[in-house]
Amino acid sequence: MGNREHAFRVRDILKEHHRWFGESLPLIASENITSLLVREVCASDFSHRYAEGEAGKRFYQGCKYIDEVEFLAIELAQKLFEAPYVNVQPTSGTVANLACFFALANAGDTMIALQVPHGGHISHAELSAAGVRGLKVKSFPFDEQEMNIDVDKAAKKIREVEPKLVLFGASIFLFPHPVRELSYVAKEVGATVMYDGAHVLGLIAGKQFQQPLKEGADVISASRHKTFPGPQGGVILAKEEYGKKLTRAVFPGLVSNHHLHHMAGFAVALAEMLEFGEAYAKQVVRNAKALAQALSEEGFDVLCEHKGFTESHQVLVDVAKQGGGTRVAEDLEKANIILNKNLLPWDDINKSANPSGIRIGTQEVTRLGMKENEMRTIAELIARVAIKGESTEKVKKDVAELRREFNQVQYSFDGMRSAYEYIEFF
Template sequence: MTENYDTAQKIRDLAMEHNDFFRKSIPLIASENIMSPLAMEMLLTDFGFRYAEGLPHHRYYQGNFYVDQVEDITIDLAKKLFKSDQADPRPVSGTNANTSVIYGLLNPGDKISTPPLSGGGHISAAKFGAVGLRGLNIVNYPFDVENMNLDVDKTIKLIKSEKPKVCLFGQSVFLFPTPLKELKDAAAEVGSKIWYDGAHVLGLIAGGKFQDPLREGAEIITGSTHKTFPGPQHGIILGKTDEKTWKNIQRGVFPGTISNHHINAMAALGVTLAEELDYGREYAGKIIENAKYLASCLAEDGFKVLGEKNGYTESHTLVVDVRNNGGGRHVADLLEKSGIVLNKNLLPWDDGNKSQDPSGLRIGTQEVTRIGFGKSEMKEISRLIKIAVIDKKAPEVVKKDAADLKSRFKKVKYCYGDLEAYKYIKLLN
């Protein structure tokens, strides 16, 4: 063997251990999912080694005959699924999609209105994210903690007084639909474009179970494609806007913020779009049903689940205040040791200094739903969280119970094909 073979094998061993860890754990990270076998197959193709700069049929490289066809199909599927006039599947992540829109529509010094970080806003819209790097003037919408949503009346006043060039809506902690219908007239009055970051809820929008931003006032939707939308780690931009605006956004993608757009992931996105057209409505409905039921179970088991006034959630996400249980960092670490994987999260009353030890937890049901969990499993998840956090049962005991629960669910659902979930696929013996 060559000198560095053992080091390469160590990387492989760690990858296999990672698969095994998730095979035995309960995955509740709200920004992750598991792909279908056909979409996963696309990541292993020769597409992953090639370049395709520019738009289909107008490339800067040769050898893109098949890539152009795949991208054309992917664009058509996206426009059909989301009923959009335009679609660009080239962004390599949700943040890249956001950055492309920022560079396409806004110049340094322009004003943008965004949700606050403590109210679930995404880091790309913060002063240390892409918005800040572009040198934009940021104003944050007022947040209504009781309703866990934007304060409509105060937001209307803010838009009319601040007159932002772009109004950005959409969050990383996204319990309820954004009141776009109530806010679009204020934006129109001051000439603001409405942009909707649908990264977390893209699959719920695709399934017709959350809201329909392009019919409710948004001109642009950005999103990552691996959360409630169960595809590869990639991004997408959807539009229902004028040709000049769309061309500016596409220039923001290339040459603005990327060169090659990871063609294998784009092909996997195309497969997932087709699967969502066939299975997305059923899958999205089940995600939300599970989230609402898990929230109610956790509340019954003694946790403070936010959003109670409005039924806890209408998305895949629920948020729990664990200040009285040791704080978000402590509880998330404890649950990881107990075989339950979720994340600590800022709550509306936290300031930025608490980002590493915030008050809350964020929980998502999209991945466990993809492998077949239903209401009885949501109740069992709540029980496991309770005995770990409130009853202080030994983590190794809870971890065994979590693995036993997970062992009964071995297939990826709502997709084409039949593949064992979390199976490590070897190409070398």
């Protein structure tokens, strides 16, 4: 194959990918689908440009429209999140975390955060971003029954360890964290309170999850593309007094040119969430509860039945009886049901190749317009593969049939356009 063929082959692969996802059930809890307006903005000339420095104070010429969009993004985010300080320049959630670690702590300082099997993100660990900053990480005591931080033990530990940073937030995130209860203790020992809202940013925006800045957090770091339906990237929201240090940690600290096309796409998504965020987030949580209930009725071990399963977009299922997370996730993929295997709190971290769980997120199918009825159908489809052992080819046809009616991005200004019209575009 020559270079020309390779170049066009990439385009053809994307076309196949779009077609595949258009016939599939996207249930990965860390993903979402952006509106066509966001996608158009992301395909703009902004993707070719540089705009180092703060909006209005750039080191490059040619930035007048970029500045206008960035000021608008900041203004919309301040309004949506009721946050005095906003930085839209981190290029990912991990970069946002790292910038916060640099701004809020020094090398050698201690941070308390959740361990990975308890839901902490890898960037909270010493082997990743926290370690890059030279932080010593101690773990929050965790209650596996409640799937949450153990408040009494955590309070004791914060007083003992006297960390510089207390980090809430996680990648497994079924219930709000005890920010209110533990921020008081953190303040007692002089710690800064940080909240990684990567997973739940859209639910925070829609006021359907805890409001960390009101509960005592000083800084929120987040991705923009999980429950928040923006293009990939990161964001930092904070109380005003942390602004100067955070700004410096992002630029010139960790980002030279932020990804301007995605910044512009984020501005569009912020406007969409100001308009539709509450209705969207409400339906995401309703769908997660309905899916969890239906999976439980199908015979799955869904975590936290005693607490109503979940208060977020996530559903966590112990599939050890069905052969483990790897087998179940791979079999489901053959039926075009796309989700991921996940460690459960009692799994050894060395078991990550075959953990006991699967994690399911309802944020993307909700954005495609699905409601409680469809959640019951999805639970049946999952059970047909993972419990009844039906042919994945047969289930795949029913998945495609279900998707046929749900191919427009709702909670957006797209109108009746198909989310997959880019298949024709290519």
